[in-house]
Amino acid sequence: xxxxxxxxxxxxxxxxxxxxxxxxxxxxxxxxxxxxxxxxxxxxxxxxxxxxxxxxxxxxxxxxxxxxxxxxxxxxxxxxxxxxxxxxxxxxxxxxxxxxxxxxxxxxxxxxxxxxxxxxxxxxxxxxxxxxxxxxxxxxxxxxxxxxxxxxxxxxxxxxxxxxxxxxxxxxxxxxxxxxxxxxxxxxxxxxxxxxxxxxxxxxxxx
Numbered sequence: 208x209x210x211x212x213x214x215x216x217x218x219x220x221x222x223x224x225x226x227x228x229x230x231x232x233x234x235x236x237x238x239x240x241x242x243x244x245x246x247x248x249x250x251x252x253x254x255x256x257x258x259x260x261x262x263x264x265x266x267x268x269x270x271x272x273x274x275x276x277x278x279x280x281x282x283x284x285x286x287x288x289x290x291x292x293x294x295x296x297x298x299x300x301x302x303x304x305x306x307x308x309x310x311x312x313x314x315x316x317x318x319x320x321x322x323x324x325x326x327x328x329x330x331x332x333x334x335x336x337x338x339x340x341x342x343x344x345x346x347x348x349x350x351x352x353x354x355x356x357x358x359x360x361x362x363x364x365x366x367x368x369x370x371x372x373x374x375x376x377x378x379x380x381x382x383x384x385x386x387x388x389x390x391x392x393x394x395x396x397x398x399x400x401x402x403x404x405x406x407x408x409x410x411x412x413x414x
Contacts, residue, residue, distance in 0.1 A: 209284050210235070210256040217248035222296060223326075223412060224251045225303040226288070228310030230332075232264040244401055247408065253292070257309070258284060267309040278316060278336055285317045299323040303408060307331045307395065308365070315356070316341065319349045319382065327411035328354040329404060332393055334365050335373040342380045354384045355407040357400060359391035 212235045216223065225245075227238050235254040242252045257265035258281060268277025293299055303326045306314035311333020318328035319341060333356075335341060356374055360367045367388075378384050387403055389396040408414075 209258060209288055211288070212239075212254045214239075214242045214252040214254065216251045221249045221251060222298060223249055223301045224253060224292065224297045225305050225408070226253045226255060226292070228255055228267070228285075228304070228306035228313055229257065229265070230306075230308030230310055231266050231270075232261050233307075234264045237264075245405055245408070247405065247414075249412075249414065250408070251297070255288065257281065267313050274336075278313070281313055282317055282320065285313060286321060289317075289321060289323070293323075299325055301326055301412075303327045303329060303411065305329040305331075305404075306333065308333055308393065311356075312336055315354070318352055318354070319377075320344055320346050322346050322348065324348050324351055326353075327407060328352055329407065330354065330356045331395060331400070331404075332358055332362060332365060334370045335377065338373050338376050342377070345380070345382075350381045350383065352383065353411060354382065355387070355404065356384055357387040357389060357403065359389050359393065359396070361391060362393045364393045 229237055235256050238254050257267040259266045267281045268274045304314045304318050311330035314328050314330045315335055318325060358367055358370050374384055374386055389400055
């Protein structure tokens with residue numbers, strides 16, 4: 208079971224939820240700033256630690272040849288996490304899945320395979336693992352999922368051009384993707400990018 212931290216919405220009894228997946232070597236602590244910066248009083252947050260220790264933080268999968276096994280394990284853990292949130296009273300159709308870097312890869316991977324419709328999927332500075340396999344394994348409702356995917360043109364860790372080609376491939380398969388390019392390295396581009404994320408969330412929830 209994944210370690211999580213719940214941050215309650217200011218608006219009492221809200222069932223709207225954003226599940227937050229960090230990047231390689233990071234942790235829950237690296238995203239405690241996000242609820243304040245998003246400034247959405249009606250949104251709850253579930254910050255999640257990846258399952259593997261990694262130099263003082265955590266990872267969702269190992270780099271290199273062991274990556275497929277790690278991704279598959281994390282996918283199963285996140286399916287279970289989303290199922291448990293449903294049982295706890297947070298409907299999937301009121302849940303946004305958000306991820307950065309490795310967390311972005313898992314957001315896309317899980318969101319397009321999970322059998323229930325989410326409010327939205329937000330993937331920042333990540334990439335698509337085995338796009339052709341993913342397209343073959345799309346869930347029955349995958350083409351109804353709405354995605355916001357952003358990437359930096361100056362990203363030194365995950366090069367921009369291959370990611371854009373991956374996104375175009377998913378779009379050609381019918382996946383609904385809102386794509387934004389930022390002049391940034393491997394990071395979130397401050398208020399400019401947060402504004403795009405906030406707008407997507409508000410639209411997704413009809414707020």
